[in-house]
Amino acid sequence: MSEKKNRFLNVWDDSVSGRDLLLSLCISTPLTLGGYLLAPAQPPLPLILGLSGAILGFFINALLFRPKRQLQTGEEK
């Protein structure tokens, strides 16, 4: 009933949308774990590729989704 009206969820002290959060988890986690698992088995390559996956995921998510929080700006009185 209130599902339509309440489009935002408060997670870890900020507003997110459930759909975008799910999608970003589905983008970041496979990139990170995939980087680790598919890297040549020669340390520290798997870890480095895994970390690169995490950073890549961050940028993809940052570009793909818009922040939900609302900002009001103005001059100081």
Place this chain on the structure above:
Amino acid sequence: MDPVLLLQMLAAAIIAVIVYTAIGVAPGTDETAVLAPVTLALVVAGIPLPVVLAFFMAAIVAKKLTDSIPVSVAGIPGGVMSAPMVEHALILKREGHATLAIRKMASGSVIGTLVAIPISLFLAFLLTPLADVLGQYASQIFFGGAVFLALMSKEKVISLISIVLLAALIQGLRHLYWGMGVIPEGQTVFISFFLGITIGPMMFNLAQLTVNSERHKMAESEPKQIQIYGNDEKGQLPNPFRILTRQETVSAAASSVLGSVTFFMSPVGITIFLGEVMSSWVKGTVNKASRALSSMDAVTNASYIAGILIPLAALGIPMSPMAIGPGNAFFNAPPVLTLEQNAHHLMSFSEITIASILGAGVALLITYPIAVRYARRICIFVFKHIPHEAFLAMFFSLVMLLAYMDAGVMGILGVMVLALMAGLLNRWGVNYGVQFMTLYAAPWLLGLIA
């Protein structure tokens, strides 16, 4: 010192400053959750320890400088440590002095850093003879620390009960891994449990989303509102000694010394206490709030720096909330570092000194002028362009990666189970300090009970 290593340290410090300047501004980012996994990954990846330490020091100083930004411009804490400052910052904001708040806080940070590094190294020098004795009783000290922090916290009863419960869960999981043959008998899983506690609150939040009744409580029809007013600074390079009055400089420096000496206590508690004391005899709302803010920011910096440097340089066991939380990787990051053979044993006093000064120095030189001048613009950029989802997903996947490295798919399961429990306890008021100390004391404690 090898010039190549120095260059690597410099590069690491610059990267840390860039990354943590952005993370510091983001609301809700907890120091432990954003620093511990990254430091751990760097140590396990085999990056030289002085480089990691330079990275770490730059990261905390930059993060401490910038997490005051959202407090002063928008009245929301950029991290757990800046939460106590919101009240005073709001007073200045209400009086129309939002930019004054950020200038006072950032300058307090500078004083805190400048005072804490020499004081911590001096204290470390004094405490070094104690290291061998302390090392023998590490488990008992951690247990004592857990009890002490539990008694100092607001929720004493559940904190005390949870010491035994968490210890049971942790040892239970370890024996499960051994019994199933996932981990060779005798080898102790540590990293994934540490991470489980670290992201407990976030995991608990995510798990709540899957529960219908809980999700309804978390739903909002309107997104979080943030207001930013004010202008940016103009003119020449800011000088912290000119921004703070003489009295503010003195109380910030005095607070930093006290914050360094009490390195083994909870930094949030010390910050609130000293902030109130230092501002109690100041008259006038604006002056009072300025004094409180500059002193509090100085203490948080000092207790963080001392909390990592003293155990690192003198003791070799993580005997402070800071060392056992965000800086844990320096003391225990199997298989690279263990409690018996860690950064304390592998780094010389001069390496620790150089890495700390370099890291903190780079962060101060880059972040301080930026924080004072562009506070408003940085805030607007992060709030407008970086979605909260991206932060959540990044930390979630980092933890999954490190847990998988630690104990495979079972490691991931273990993290989930422990994180749910740790997150619930955290919500009930059992702080990170109690939980981390318990993680260290668990084998000894259960050996005692069994």
